[in-house]
Amino acid sequence: MPIAPALLIRGARAFTPGCDPHRPAVRDVLVVGDRIAAISDPDGPPLVPPPGAEIIDARDRLLMPGLVSAHYHSYDALLKGRFEDMPFDVWALHSQPAYWGRRSKAEIRARTLLGAMECLRNGITTIQDMNSLVPQDEETLDTILSAYAEIGIRVVFSIALRDLPDLDIAPFMAPDLSVEAAAIIGGKPGDPAADLAFVEAQLKRLRPLPARLHWALSPSGPQRSSTALLEGIADLSERYGLPVFTHVYETRAQLAKARRIYGADGGSMVRHMARIGLLTPRTTLAHAVHITEEEIALVAESGAGVVHNPLANLKLKNGVAPVAAMKRAGVRVALGCDNNSCSDCQNLFQAMKMMSLLAAGSDAEPAGVLACDAVEAATTGGARAVGLDAEIGTIAPGMKADLLLLDLRDPAWLPFTSATRQLVFSETGRGVDTVLVDGRVVVRHGRLTLLDEATYRGELAEVMEQVEADFARLLPRQAPAIAPLLDANARLAAQDLGLDRLAGGGLRGRR
Ligand SMILES: [Zn+2]
Numbered sequence: 001m002p003i004a005p006a007l008l009i010r011g012a013r014a015f016t017p018g019c020d021p022h023r024p025a026v027r028d029v030l031v032v033g034d035r036i037a038a039i040s041d042p043d044g045p046p047l048v049p050p051p052g053a054e055i056i057d058a059r060d061r062l063l064m065p066g067l068v069s070a071h072y073h074s075y076d077a078l079l080k081g082r083f084e085d086m087p088f089d090v091w092a093l094h095s096q097p098a099y100w101g102r103r104s105k106a107e108i109r110a111r112t113l114l115g116a117m118e119c120l121r122n123g124i125t126t127i128q129d130m131n132s133l134v135p136q137d138e139e140t141l142d143t144i145l146s147a148y149a150e151i152g153i154r155v156v157f158s159i160a161l162r163d164l165p166d167l168d169i170a171p172f173m174a175p176d177l178s179v180e181a182a183a184i185i186g187g188k189p190g191d192p193a194a195d196l197a198f199v200e201a202q203l204k205r206l207r208p209l210p211a212r213l214h215w216a217l218s219p220s221g222p223q224r225s226s227t228a229l230l231e232g233i234a235d236l237s238e239r240y241g242l243p244v245f246t247h248v249y250e251t252r253a254q255l256a257k258a259r260r261i262y263g264a265d266g267g268s269m270v271r272h273m274a275r276i277g278l279l280t281p282r283t284t285l286a287h288a289v290h291i292t293e294e295e296i297a298l299v300a301e302s303g304a305g306v307v308h309n310p311l312a313n314l315k316l317k318n319g320v321a322p323v324a325a326m327k328r329a330g331v332r333v334a335l336g337c338d339n340n341s342c343s344d345c346q347n348l349f350q351a352m353k354m355m356s357l358l359a360a361g362s363d364a365e366p367a368g369v370l371a372c373d374a375v376e377a378a379t380t381g382g383a384r385a386v387g388l389d390a391e392i393g394t395i396a397p398g399m400k401a402d403l404l405l406l407d408l409r410d411p412a413w414l415p416f417t418s419a420t421r422q423l424v425f426s427e428t429g430r431g432v433d434t435v436l437v438d439g440r441v442v443v444r445h446g447r448l449t450l451l452d453e454a455t456y457r458g459e460l461a462e463v464m465e466q467v468e469a470d471f472a473r474l475l476p477r478q479a480p481a482i483a484p485l486l487d488a489n490a491r492l493a494a495q496d497l498g499l500d501r502l503a504g505g506g507l508r509g510r511r
Pocket of ligand 1: 071072073247286338339
């Protein structure tokens with residue numbers, strides 16, 4: 001589809017900055033090229049579209065900024081629905097790309113499109129894809145980026161690096177671990193210099209990136225990275241001005257490992273990052289479930305942020321991130337949907353609701369985490385995390401036209417009492433009607449415009465044959481490590497580490 005030169009969204013209730021969050025005023029929004037050109041005044045005359053402009057009749061629609069999922073991995077998009085009731089490290093044993101080995105180009109394309117398709121259909125216009133390239137080469141990278149360019153989503157892409165291959169829980173495995181299990185849990189150490197050189201070569205080769213693609217940097221996690229690797233990423237971030245996303249304190253094993261390996265930093269992963277120069281306003285910590293109040297204060301002071309992934313944190317038995325404490329401390333919070341194999345959907349309506357409900361259910365008193373905080377996390381918070389808050393996340397003239405129209409005739413919105421609360425507590429994604437990225441309509445009446453979904457389903461069916469066969473082989477190959485991992489996990493669960501983040505206080509197993 002050609003890019004419309006001009007497009008007028010007529011008569012939508014528009015979530016503009018400073019609007020009544022419950023009953024936003026009805027406005028016209030004019031999009032020219034990839035940006036918002038004008039917004040009508042609620043009491044003023046309607047906007048007059050330029051000749052030839054497309055008109056979208058948005059009566060009974062809520063217009064809001066496209067949602068930003070600030071934590072996602074596309075590599076396992078085809079593993080949706082495979083797993084449940086697994087602690088993190090057991091799940092990792094089945095889902096991490098290193099265990100799956102090289103995939104075909106057709107499969108990489110299919111999985112990339114699938115994740116993006118689900119995001120767009122759910123009103124997510126920007127994702128941060130933290131991707132482990134297997135193999136780490138230009139062909140794999142280009143296959144992913146070209147699929148994203150085709151479907152029209154905005155992507156902040158990072159190549160996840162780690163040079164310490166062991167599962168996070170490895171230091172806590174029983175000493176009598178079998179050679180077979182040890183080989184699965186361990187792995188070959190990486191070469192930080194070569195990895196950093198690869199990433200920098202890509203930054204140079206693909207500069208500027210095509211429209212809607214942006215770079216970020218990712219050490220997979222500080223606990224999976226040597227100091228050399230972390231310092232190298234801090235240096236790249238500084239020199240190229242790029243945002244950094246990394247997994248911090250997602251699991252209890254990561255907390256225990258930090259206490260053990262970061263003695264020089266008082267056992268704190270956050271202090272370790274700060275000392276290395278990796279805790280800056282460009283940094284976003286994914287998860288931060290097992291973070292202390294003192295570390296939260298340090299994050300706030302540094303200007304770094306957190307991306308909260310409530311769906312994945314619950315499904316992988318990691319518990320509840322202390323979002324109310326983060327808000328009190330002034331930490332900026334974004335939201336993510338994380339992997340398809342551990343949240344099983346790319347749906348920020350679910351994540352927004354979960355963020356609000358978990359904060360509510362963690363405290364018998366009013367804790368001050370409101371629906372507006374969830375909406376902010378899914379829009380401006382995400383835009384800030386990916387370093388694009390001057391471009392997206394807000395409906396204002398001059399901003400990129402990454403927009404979402406929700407159908408207020410859907411039962412979720414009847415009767416219409418509060419845009420903010422119904423967005424968080426009632427909308428499921430069913431009301432997503434029209435989605436624009438860069439001024440281009442990529443979803444119209446709930447259907448993708450740039451990809452033929454029936455043709456895509458055929459492509460998917462073809463690659464799934466190999467996925468099914470490899471999955472069937474993976475299960476027995478990884479099986480010897482499961483019992484020892486569960487054993488280590490149970491011992492860690494029983495250990496007092498000074499923090500308890502499980503919902504319900506961990507009714508079984510400790511205290
Ligand atoms: Zn993640």
